[in-house]
Amino acid sequence: MERKSVNVGLMGFGTVGTGVVRIVSAHQEDLFKQTGLRIGIHKILVKNKEKKRSLTGYEQLLTTNADEIIYDPEIDIVIEVMGGVEQTKPLILAAIQQGKHVITANKDLMAVYGAEILNAAQENNCDVFYEASVAGGIPILRALVESFSSDRITKMMGIVNGTTNYILSKMSREGADYHQVLKEAQKLGYAEADPTSDVEGLDAARKMAILSTLGFRVPVNLDEVDVKGISHISREDIAYGKKLGYEIKLLGLAQRDDDEIEVSVEPTLVHKSHPLASVNGVFNAVCVHGEAVGETMFYGPGAGELPTATAVVSDLVTVVKNMKLGVNGRGMVAPYKEKKLKTDDKKFSKYFLRMVVADKRGVLAKITQLFADNHISLAQVIQQPHHGGEHAEIVLVTHKISKRDLDLALLYLRDMDVTKEIKSCFRVEEGEEK
Amino acid sequence: MERKSVNVGLMGFGTVGTGVVRIVSAHQEDLFKQTGLRIGIHKILVKNKEKKRSLTGYEQLLTTNADEIIYDPEIDIVIEVMGGVEQTKPLILAAIQQGKHVITANKDLMAVYGAEILNAAQENNCDVFYEASVAGGIPILRALVESFSSDRITKMMGIVNGTTNYILSKMSREGADYHQVLKEAQKLGYAEADPTSDVEGLDAARKMAILSTLGFRVPVNLDEVDVKGISHISREDIAYGKKLGYEIKLLGLAQRDDDEIEVSVEPTLVHKSHPLASVNGVFNAVCVHGEAVGETMFYGPGAGELPTATAVVSDLVTVVKNMKLGVNGRGMVAPYKEKKLKTDDKKFSKYFLRMVVADKRGVLAKITQLFADNHISLAQVIQQPHHGGEHAEIVLVTHKISKRDLDLALLYLRDMDVTKEIKSCFRVEEGEEK
Structure with missing residues (x-):
């Protein structure tokens, strides 16, 4: 017998959770046309059932016990929008063990345990989607x-x-x-x-x-x-x-x-x-x-109740389509490539430097010589008096250099007696030729 | 027996077609990891087999007969990058009739026959994707x-x-x-x-x-x-x-x-x-x-060999995944909503108008009165002499008005004896408050 509907267990009923419920209820017909299935919110995990909420009519669905979602065989999909890392991770993993697909907006969780969760999902043929975790409204x-x-x-x-x-x-x-x-x-x-x-x-x-x-x-x-x-x-x-x-x-x-x-x-x-x-x-x-x-x-x-909730519901549509087609667990690929991190001598960028120096003759020459000695060529230099008097401010932009050469030059710069303070040092990103 | 590979029939071997072949061959391993299938170019439809090409090694695949692709049972997917509308449409429809999935970069074709092609595809459980037809490098x-x-x-x-x-x-x-x-x-x-x-x-x-x-x-x-x-x-x-x-x-x-x-x-x-x-x-x-x-x-x-070819190959990956999962024919939804086009009284915009008028006293008053009489309020007005002397140039930006009110006002404007020429009239789009 082909299934006619899917049931969602919602964990969290704050602004994003409320947005998800609103969208699912407002777009029932469109969602049905796209997926051929009715999508229903089955239970909602909250901390406090008595709290006054902006959205009413869902009081009977509320529960304070996560197990009522994780171990409810009628629930196919868990949407996690409550946040938290260490206390949330076991709930997500347990839901995956129970064969439930997971959609989460939780960047903290996915940034730390993403690889582990994706691997668990792949082993259990479950979908895990998390579009809302990065730049909410941007797919x-x-x-x-x-x-x-x-x-x-x-x-x-x-x-x-x-x-x-x-x-x-x-x-x-x-x-x-x-x-x-x-x-x-x-x-x-x-x-x-x-x-x-x-x-x-x-x-x-x-x-x-x-x-x-x-x-x-x-x-x-x-x-x-x-x-x-x-x-x-x-x-x-x-x-x-x-x-x-x-x-x-x-x-x-x-x-x-x-x-x-x-x-x-x-x-x-x-x-x-x-x-x-x-x-x-x-x-x-x-x-x-x-x-x-x-x-x-x-x-x-990047955020906001509706943009984030929309991203969650888009993931929901994908999961429901995958369920109907019996093809869950293949969306987000668990990372499989070997990781090699660059050392600082292989990170290249232009840099902006602003520093306060003694306003003596020859200071600029000394400093530019230091850069030259450290293989750093300069694209722009501005020198001007700093708060009237004995100090001068030097601002310079380098050509592309390695982070190691930069750090070395900064070390020498700090050591020079004419240097009063290195005020700031930022990466520089040029425009595109269009 | 599960299939191990899919065969592509390529129609067109110009810059985009060449790009597709280059990407498919350069990314074989990645494509295999993503889809679990080997993707091979099986035949290539060209106008002239003898033409000198930048990409060599594919000479044996060339054919000048579209039927050799359409009716080849070993070909699963047709990629159409040769362009043309009336002569290309029957080839695409025939390929769909033969159960082949279609990827096309042909905006001329899809703009005119998109609905018909999508409907044929749905009837035959075939995928039709055409990402490359609009803004090549943008998904x-x-x-x-x-x-x-x-x-x-x-x-x-x-x-x-x-x-x-x-x-x-x-x-x-x-x-x-x-x-x-x-x-x-x-x-x-x-x-x-x-x-x-x-x-x-x-x-x-x-x-x-x-x-x-x-x-x-x-x-x-x-x-x-x-x-x-x-x-x-x-x-x-x-x-x-x-x-x-x-x-x-x-x-x-x-x-x-x-x-x-x-x-x-x-x-x-x-x-x-x-x-x-x-x-x-x-x-x-x-x-x-x-x-x-x-x-x-x-x-x-928006265009370019590689961006367009990349969009084609992305579609190819989607089709191949769908094939492996047996879920073709559900990607691009044929339009199903009833069409109601706005009449001009329901199209609203701000407008920019530039006109040359007689440089007489009271002209600006006359013109602004005309706009007021036609329910058009003005956001900005600039008047200045036009090429020294008897004429003046008036530039104005309206508030939001209907296209019908605009057209009516233009009609009256052209009729006024002080109007020498209406130089330009453009829509105006304001920035977003951010």
């Missing part, structure tokens, strides 16, 4: 898996955290100070009370771990992502960047050369002619470079 | 079908023709004249010797017919797309646009309000804060607006 994971299936991805670069992009956009537009803008963002709900995970780049790092694992088919661990946050970016950095033709963005970068990869998240000066430079506010965008296709970019809302 | 069709499956698309807007975007970008950057830039584009191979199809918007109209048919699930005919080309755009239009904060782009627009749709291709002033305004050169980009997800954009190369 980037699907694009990586399907559209680039015949290409070889060499680079993924993007703005994958809306909070920091909101802050940097506002600092750039208004010449405002970091702390002031952060406070405003917190008031508006764009930044959390404890903003550490966003502003120190950890959230973006999780997304880059997920993207690089999937795009390069290599298991990238979260602690293998080099991370720098935005909390030290000053108005002066942004102003100098603009002067030189750049916007500062918190960029995630995953790059593969030969078979070695590097993955990082750090503030980067992006040239104004690069499409990422004009991605502003809470929007996200990811550039994907394929050997054959060249440069592409995917742009959209 | 936009897949996104429409899969990622927006649970959303309701209300608007698709984009730059879907690289030639015209190259010309307009260059006119804007260099303040150059249309005819001069067109000549250069022809020399560089970005425009054809007969550029009509590109510059008059027909190529873009075909792509919009394909996009709107798929995105709205309504059979949109090519002749239902309102088309205006770029050949009448002057340096003055571009300069005025810039002054007001806009770039002129040839925009395809497909919009749905309630259940009524409008589809058009026309030069449009796009505000600089809109992401489409910074899409330059031969790049393409499509914004898709979903009720739930909000604004998204897909950006990439």
Whole structure:
């Protein structure tokens, strides 16, 4: 007897969970036309059944016991939108053991245990999809898996955290100070009370771990992502960047050369002619470079109840189609390639440096000589007085150099008696010739 | 006995066909890992077997007889990259009748006979995929079908023709004249010797017919797309646009309000804060607006041997996976919704108007009164002398008005004795608040 419907167990009934229920109920007919099956929400896991909720009519489905979902044989699919890592992972694995397909929006979980969960799913012929975990409204994971299936991805670069992009956009537009803008963002709900995970780049790092694992088919661990946050970016950095033709963005970068990869998240000066430079506010965008296709970019809302819920429901449609066709467990490929991480002498980039030095004759010559001695040639140099008097400020942009040469030069620079302070050092990403 | 390999019949061995063969041969191992099947090129349909080709080693596969592909029981999949409409359609339909899956890059064919071909494919449980037909390097069709499956698309807007975007970008950057830039584009191979199809918007109209048919699930005919080309755009239009904060782009627009749709291709002033305004050169980009997800954009190369060939091979991978799973014929949904086209009183936009009028006292008052009488309120007005003397130039931008009110006002305007010439009239697209 062919099945007529599928039952979903929803774990979590916050904003995203509510959005999922809303979409599934509003689009019943369209979903039926696409899949030939009725999709019903069967149970909903919550912490507190008595809590007042914006969406009513689902009170009988609520449960506080995860086992009622995991071990309910009538439930085919688990949608996990409650968050959490260590306490959530065993629930997901147990559901997979029970043959349930899983859709999750949980980047924290997938960044850390993605490979393990994908492997468990493959062993049990279960689907695990997690489009909503990266750049909520942008179908980037699907694009990586399907559209680039015949290409070889060499680079993924993007703005994958809306909070920091909101802050940097506002600092750039208004010449405002970091702390002031952060406070405003917190008031508006764009930044959390404890903003550490966003502003120190950890959230973006999780997304880059997920993207690089999937795009390069290599298991990238979260602690293998080099991370720098935005909390030290000053108005002066942004102003100098603009002067030189750049916007500062918190960029995630995953790059593969030969078979070695590097993955990082750090503030980067992006040239104004690069499409990422004009991605502003809470929007996200990811550039994907394929050997054959060249440069592409995917742009959209990075978060929000409905965009994230839409991504979840798109995954749901894929799982339901796969169920009807009996082909689950083959969507997201568990990483199978050997991982080789680049050493610093193989990571190349242009860099922007800003430093305060003693305003003596010959200082600039000394410093440029130091760079020359360290195989670093310079593309641009600006020198000007610093707060009237004995100090001068030097801003320079290098040509492409290795990270090792940069770090070595920084070491020598700090040691020079004329150096007062190295204010900032950022990667530089040039625009594309179009 | 499970099958170990699939055989492809390639129709056409030009640049795209050559690219397909190159990718399939270079990525054999990756393709095998993804699909579990060996993919082989079995036969190649060409016009002239003796022609010298850049890719050698495939001479024994060449045939000049399409039947040798269509009726070869060993061939599972036909890839059509030879172009042509009326002579190609029966070949595609015959291949489908023979149970072969079809991948095509042929926008001319799919824009005119897409619904018929999709229906034939559904009846025969065959896949028909045509990602390469729209914005070659951008996986936009897949996104429409899969990622927006649970959303309701209300608007698709984009730059879907690289030639015209190259010309307009260059006119804007260099303040150059249309005819001069067109000549250069022809020399560089970005425009054809007969550029009509590109510059008059027909190529873009075909792509919009394909996009709107798929995105709205309504059979949109090519002749239902309102088309205006770029050949009448002057340096003055571009300069005025810039002054007001806009770039002129040839925009395809497909919009749905309630259940009524409008589809058009026309030069449009796009505000600089809109992401489409910074899409330059031969790049393409499509914004898709979903009720739930909000604004998204897909950006990439619109054409080129490798991007187009990559899109073809991505489709090939999907077909091969579907074959292995026995689930062909359910990918691209034949349009099933009833079509209701908007009448002009339901098409709303802001408009830019530039006209030359007699330089007499009270002319501006007369003209603005005419607009007021026709329910048109104005957002911006510029008046200045025109070539020193008796004439004045008036440039104005309206608030949102219906196309019917616009056309009526233009009719009255042309009738006024003070009107010398209406130089240009373009749609205006504002930026997004971000």
